[in-house]
Amino acid sequence: MSKRSRLPRRAKGPGALVTGGSRGLGLFMARQLAERGCIVTIAARDAGELERAATQLREGTGATVRTAVCDRAAVRALVREVHQRDGLDLVIANAGVIQVAPVAAVGAAEFGDAMDTMFYGALHTSLEALPYLKETRGRLGLIGSVGGLLGVPHLLPYSCAKAAVGALAEGLHAEAAASGVSVTAVHPGLMRTGSHRQAEFGGDTAAEFGWFSTAAGAPLLSMDAERAARRIVDAVIQRRARLVLTTPAKAAQLAHGVAPGLTTRLSGVAARLLPSAAERGALRQGAEAGEPRNPIAKLVRAWGSARNDRAVRRANQHEPGPRTSS
Numbered sequence: 001m002s003k004r005s006r007l008p009r010r011a012k013g014p015g016a017l018v019t020g021g022s023r024g025l026g027l028f029m030a031r032q033l034a035e036r037g038c039i040v041t042i043a044a045r046d047a048g049e050l051e052r053a054a055t056q057l058r059e060g061t062g063a064t065v066r067t068a069v070c071d072r073a074a075v076r077a078l079v080r081e082v083h084q085r086d087g088l089d090l091v092i093a094n095a096g097v098i099q100v101a102p103v104a105a106v107g108a109a110e111f112g113d114a115m116d117t118m119f120y121g122a123l124h125t126s127l128e129a130l131p132y133l134k135e136t137r138g139r140l141g142l143i144g145s146v147g148g149l150l151g152v153p154h155l156l157p158y159s160c161a162k163a164a165v166g167a168l169a170e171g172l173h174a175e176a177a178a179s180g181v182s183v184t185a186v187h188p189g190l191m192r193t194g195s196h197r198q199a200e201f202g203g204d205t206a207a208e209f210g211w212f213s214t215a216a217g218a219p220l221l222s223m224d225a226e227r228a229a230r231r232i233v234d235a236v237i238q239r240r241a242r243l244v245l246t247t248p249a250k251a252a253q254l255a256h257g258v259a260p261g262l263t264t265r266l267s268g269v270a271a272r273l274l275p276s277a278a279e280r281g282a283l284r285q286g287a288e289a290g291e292p293r294n295p296i297a298k299l300v301r302a303w304g305s306a307r308n309d310r311a312v313r314r315a316n317q318h319e320p321g322p323r324t325s326s
Contacts, residue, residue, distance in 0.1 A: 004234075004237070004238055005036065005233070005234050005237055005238070006036050006037065006237065007036065007037070007038060007089050007090060007139075007237060009037070010087055010089070010136075012086060012087035013038070013039055013086050013087030013088070013089050013136075014037065014038050014039070014087065014089040014090065015038065015039050015041070015062075015082055015083070015085070015086030015087040015088050015089055015090075016030075016033045016038040016039065016040045016041070016062075016089060016090040016091070016092075017040075017041045017042075017043065017078070017079065017082050017088065017090075017091045017092070017125075017129070018030045018033070018040065018041070018042050018043070018091075018092045018094055019043045019044070019067070019069050019092070019093050019094055019095040019121060019125055020043075020044055020069075020093075020094040020095030020096055020121075020143075021040075021041075021042030021043060021044060021053065021094065022042055022044035022046060022049040022050045022052075022053040022064070023044070023049055023053065023193075023194075023198070024193040024194065024195050024198075024225065025094060025143070025188070025191060025193050025225055025228065025229060025232075026042065026044070026092075026094040026095070027042070027053050027056065028193075028225050028226050028228070028229035029092055029094065029229045029232060029233055030042050030053075030057060031056070031057060031226075031229070032229050032230055032232075032233040033090070033233060034057055034062075036233070036237075038062075038089075038090065039062045039086040039087075040057065040062040041062045041063045041064070041065060041078075041081075041082045041086070042054075042057070042062070042063075042064050042065075043064070043065045043066070043067040043069070043078055043095075044064075044066070044067070044095070045066065045067070045068055046066075047066050050064040050065075050066060051064070062086065063082075063085070065078050065081070069093075069095045069117065069120070069121030069122075069124055069125060070116040070117055070120050070121055070124070071124075072120075072124040072127075072128070075121075075124040075125055075128050076124075076128045078128075079091075079125070079128040079129050079132065080128075083132045087136065088129065088132040088133060088135075088136060088138060089133075089136050089138045089139065090138055090139045090140075090141075090236060090237070091125060091126075091129045091133065091138070091139075091140050091141070092140075092141040092142075092143065092232075092236065093121060093122040093125040093126060093140075093141070093142050093143065093165075094143040095117055095118070095121045095122075096117060096118045096121075096143070096158075096161075097113060097114055097117050097118065097158070097200070098155070098158055098195060098198070098199035098200065099113075099114060099155070099157050099158060099199070099200045099201075099202070099283060100154055100155060100199055100200065100201045100202070100208045100209070100212045101154060101200075101201060101202030101203045101208060101283065102153075102154055102202075102203050102274070102275070102276070103154075103156050104203075104280075105202040105203035105280055106156075106157060106202055106280075106283075107280070110157045110202075110283070111156075111157045111160060111161075113157070114157035114158055114160065114161040115157075115160070115161045115164065117161075118158075118161035118162060118164075118165055119161045119164040119165055119168070122142050122143075122165045122168060122169075123168060126140060126142065126168065126172060126183075130172075130176065130181060133176075133181045134176075134179045134180065134181055137179075137180035137181065138181055138182075139181070139182050139183075139184070139236050139237060139239060140172070140176070140181060140182070140183045140184070140236075141183075141184045141186055141232065141235075141236035142165050142166075142168060142169040142172075142183065142184070142185055142186065143165070143186050143188070143232075144162045144163075144165045144166040144169065144185055144186060144187045145158070145159075145162040145165075145187055145188060145189075146187050146188065146189045146244070146246070146248075146249035146252055146253065147159040147162050148161075148162025148163040148164075148165060148166045148187065149163070149166065149187055149244075149249075149252065149253050149256060150252060150253075150256040150260075150263060150264075150267070151264070151267065152267070153267055153268075153270060153271035153274060154208065154271070154274050154275075165185075166185055166187065169183055169184070169185030169186075170185055170241075170242075173185065173241050182236075182239035182241075183241075184235055184236045184239070184240050184241065184242070184243060185241065185242045185243070186232050186235065186236075186242075186243045186245070187242070187243065187244045187245070187249065187253070188223070188228055188232070188244075188245040188246065188249065189221075189222070189223065189244075189245055189246030189248055189249030189250075189252075190215060190216050190218075190221050190222040190223065190246060190248070190249075191216070191222055191223050191224070191225045191228050191245075191246075192216065192217055192222050192223070192224055192225050193216075193225040195216065196209065196212055196213035196216050196217075197285070198285060199212065199285070200283035200284065200285055201283060201284055201285075202280075202283045202284075203275060204275040204276075205283075205284045207275035208274075208275055211274060211275070220247075220248075221246075221248055222246070223245060223246045228245050231243065231245060232245070
């Protein structure tokens, strides 16, 4: 591992904080930081998940803190605690939720939930961490998504919140540069994190679970999450302004930038291929959504999601919990 991929040693630290760090991409990034000598604190909502995650991280690398990132006072206390105990050199705002459903099957509440966790969670974390990061000329990473670079059918609450995170990261990068703090906007594409187990599905839940879990694990479309975590941590430490991961995500970003109207029309074509049932009702987590009823759809899902299914236990996604996934 090159020196450029490590943080400088300090009398206290280097200290790192990862929100949404109890499972999925957040847990993999925490592992990467621990391997680079950081004292890592992971924060999430679920105490049981945090306890399991702690056993997967190297002993003595930091702490786990139960925190709801939509509560700014709780985030303020979390950041202060990490700063006082370990120093604060690097922060990654990663907490998120995934809701998969046609827009007719969700309401304003689902959009509000997505914004509270992903946008306001990133905003609270950024605003509370920046004063401490200025003292250490530290690094801040905000996890957006290719879903925030263009509107994705059946993922609209997620896309809207991630678009706001991307704008926040770019603006903060420009404003914080003079103080020596770097802000990295990260836009991953599909990754094999096992998140299909924790994502929430509406409308025809079995069919929605089928297409999402297939795409999230399909070869060529998705990326190994541990490899993604390594590249993200490298980018944040190296103070890169922006990172887009996976070839399909880069292609989608380019196409939307060059021909946004055409890209939007093509998204409309893709939307017609997705499940049409849009009945309102309670969203169900992937572990409870059921399998597609069509035999061919079952075979396709089994093929596409096999790699993603293998990531479930390694990513601490094996039991449904509160909505704090990535």
